[in-house]
Amino acid sequence: MTAMLRPFRGERALLVICAILLVFLYGFFAWRSTLPLLLNFNEGWNAYFAEAARAGALYPPPCAAITNNYPPLSFLLVGALTRIVPDAIFAGRIVAWVALAAVALFLYAIPRASGADRVAALFAPILFLGMLAVQFHHYIGVDDPQMLGHALSLAGLLLLVRDDGKPSAIGAALLVAVGLFVKHSLLGIPIAASLWLLRYQPRRGLVFVVVLAFAGITGLAATYGAFGYNFVAGLGAPRVWSAVRAYRYTILYLFPVQVPLALPALILLRPMRDRHAALLLLYAVASLMVGALGAAGSGVSHNAFFDLFLAVSLAGAHALTRFSATLGSGARAPRLLTISITGGALVLLGLLNAPRDVILVRPWVRETLAEAARVRATVAVLRVEPDPVICEDLALCYWAKRGFAVDIFNQYQGFLSRACDETPFLRRLAAGGYSAIALAVPAASDVLLTPRTRAAIRAHYAAMPGTNNLAATILLPR
Numbered sequence: 001m002t003a004m005l006r007p008f009r010g011e012r013a014l015l016v017i018c019a020i021l022l023v024f025l026y027g028f029f030a031w032r033s034t035l036p037l038l039l040n041f042n043e044g045w046n047a048y049f050a051e052a053a054r055a056g057a058l059y060p061p062p063c064a065a066i067t068n069n070y071p072p073l074s075f076l077l078v079g080a081l082t083r084i085v086p087d088a089i090f091a092g093r094i095v096a097w098v099a100l101a102a103v104a105l106f107l108y109a110i111p112r113a114s115g116a117d118r119v120a121a122l123f124a125p126i127l128f129l130g131m132l133a134v135q136f137h138h139y140i141g142v143d144d145p146q147m148l149g150h151a152l153s154l155a156g157l158l159l160l161v162r163d164d165g166k167p168s169a170i171g172a173a174l175l176v177a178v179g180l181f182v183k184h185s186l187l188g189i190p191i192a193a194s195l196w197l198l199r200y201q202p203r204r205g206l207v208f209v210v211v212l213a214f215a216g217i218t219g220l221a222a223t224y225g226a227f228g229y230n231f232v233a234g235l236g237a238p239r240v241w242s243a244v245r246a247y248r249y250t251i252l253y254l255f256p257v258q259v260p261l262a263l264p265a266l267i268l269l270r271p272m273r274d275r276h277a278a279l280l281l282l283y284a285v286a287s288l289m290v291g292a293l294g295a296a297g298s299g300v301s302h303n304a305f306f307d308l309f310l311a312v313s314l315a316g317a318h319a320l321t322r323f324s325a326t327l328g329s330g331a332r333a334p335r336l337l338t339i340s341i342t343g344g345a346l347v348l349l350g351l352l353n354a355p356r357d358v359i360l361v362r363p364w365v366r367e368t369l370a371e372a373a374r375v376r377a378t379v380a381v382l383r384v385e386p387d388p389v390i391c392e393d394l395a396l397c398y399w400a401k402r403g404f405a406v407d408i409f410n411q412y413q414g415f416l417s418r419a420c421d422e423t424p425f426l427r428r429l430a431a432g433g434y435s436a437i438a439l440a441v442p443a444a445s446d447v448l449l450t451p452r453t454r455a456a457i458r459a460h461y462a463a464m465p466g467t468n469n470l471a472a473t474i475l476l477p478r
Contacts, residue, residue: 010332011119014339018126021347025133026140028364033093033141035372036379036399038471040142041409044394046078047088047143048404053079059230062237063420067410069237071181072223074145089395092143099147100140104129106154107310111317113162114276120320120335127342128313131257134350136302145182146303150310152179153189160193160208161276169197169208177215181223184235185294188287188307195286196279237410238419239297246296253295253302256353257309259345263316263338280318284311298416299409316342374471375399378438381467381474385436392440392448396472405434408448415450422452429456432477437461439473 032039049068052058053075059068068075078092085091104125111121132140139146156175159168176190190212197205223231254261287307294304316338323334351359379399382389388405391397397404406425414420428434437457449457461475 010336011339014336014343015119015122015126018130018343018346022126022129022133025137026129029133029137029140030097032368033097034090035368036375036395037368037372038375038393038395040138040144041393043089043092043143044391044396044398045407046074046092046145047398048394049075050078050082050088050092052404054082059227059234061230062233063414065411065425066404066407067237067414068234069410070145071184071235072227072231073178073181074148074183077148078143087399089143089398093141096144096147097141099151102151103147103154103310106151106158107313107317110154110158110161110314111321113158114318114321115325116317116321117324120317120324123320123339124313124317127260127263127316127346128309130343130346131260131309131313134346134353135256136306139303139306144303146306149179149183149186150306152176152182153186154310157189157193160197161279164201164204166204166207169204170211173208173211174215177212177219180216181219185290185304186307187290188283188311191286191290192279192282192311195282196275199278200275237413238417239299239413240416241296241298243296245298246292249295249300250292250305253305254308256349260316260342261308261312263312263319263342274322276318277315277322280311280315284308284315287311298413371471374469378467378470378472378474381464381470382436382438388434390434390437391472392438393472396438412448412450412453415453422450426452426456429453430460432460435477436464437475439475441471441473 048066049058049070052068053072058072058075060066074092074095078088078095081091081095082088085094107125107128108121111124112118152175156172156179159172159175162168172193176193179186180190194205194209194212197208199205287305287310291305291308294300320335320338323338375396378396382391382396382400382402385400385402387403389397389400389402390406390408391400391402392408394404394407411420411425415422415425457475460478462478464474464476467474
């Protein structure tokens with residue numbers, strides 16, 4: 001589809017304003033990434049396994065004190081980067097920033113490849129980056145494989161949209177497969193692309209599905225050969241699932257961004273006559289279903305719906321393009337209205353979410369620096385404690401150069417699901433087998449520890465005196 005109308009000045013002005021706001025926010029997030037802050041619960045976990053990848057011991061046995069339930073590629077990449085950037089958390093943050101930039105680039109390139117004008121195409125990355133900034137900023141620039149997986153999948157989608165030949169289907173399938181070995185839950189694009197190609201280009205779709213399946217089976221066989229049964233057991237690590245949780249968290253994560261999520265409705269009109277609209281609708285529906293299923297599992301966060309946000313952002317760009325193609329000169333009002341309402345909703349959401357300190361900026365910066373100082377002080381305390389040390393936020397133990405002793409969350413899931421025996425852990429706690437236990441402030445032990453574990457900690461550990469101004473509550477054996 002080719003846009004019939006040149007972009008309007010008003011649209012450009014609105015997007016420039018949005019871009020300026022995003023540059024300010026992302027500048028702060030980039031600066032934040034250079035500090036020793038506890039940005040995301042998974043950062044220390046990812047860092048430990050990145051270093052383990054260099055040693056080849058990436059997947060512990062079932063019901064061990066630590067668990068790896070992710071595919072290996074992100075750990076191998078960050079582990080290799082630690083030869084240049086020794087700190088795996090900061091190495092992972094660099095990878096995350098590069099991947100996020102690639103995601104933004106692909107969000108622009110995919111609409112352009114399907115015929116969008118520059119302003120419509122630019123709307124997609126601005127919308128996605130805006131939703132991240134105002135509602136999900138704890139996933140921006142953090143050591144986590146999420147954005148790297150999305151970047152690879154979007155690169156495959158770009159190949160499919162830009163070229164109708166079989167070679168592009170092969171390349172796209174390989175890129176998507178590699179993305180799944182970075183994070184295996186990113187199923188929105190492989191499902192949507194397979195269904196879309198089989199509907200509109202059956203032969204090319206068959207090539208895509210066969211190559212994707214072959215690459216997946218080959219990758220699984222190679223990973224099994226490298227890491228053995230522990231790899232399979234890790235991916236299937238026990239977790240508590242709940243249909244109620246799926247409903248609750250789907251509503252919780254999607255309700256704040258309901259205005260931009262309404263954009264796919266703008267291309268519902270006869271989608272089967274517009275193959276690009278059909279692709280985006282398939283992507284949105286598949287991502288919503290996968291995200292809701294993922295939200296049923298304990299520990300799954302809002303990132304389960306990032307594929308949906310990507311689909312919505314692409315759908316918004318496509319909607320602007322369709323306005324121009326179908327309405328001609330009459331497209332000015334609906335295009336301006338779409339950009340204005342969506343941008344205004346995100347700005348309002350940001351203002352509602354942001355505390356006073358953030359809006360005033362200077363207190364925001366001061367508090368960020370103060371939090372970094374608290375983290376450094378906590379790390380200094382933990383560094384003098386001998387191994388083993390338990391950290392609820394593993395970044396603290398990682399920066400303190402303590403060993404990876406206990407994966408609190410995954411161990412808790414094993415105990416809660418009764419797949420693993422809690423008794424040996426309780427015995428070690430009773431014997432004072434851990435020199436220190438660092439729990440989050442405010443303590444999240446009611447969430448991440450079973451009642452028996454909480455009772456054992458209360459009975460055999462006491463808070464270290466004089467540590468009220470740290471980033472964690474540090475407990476020592478009585």
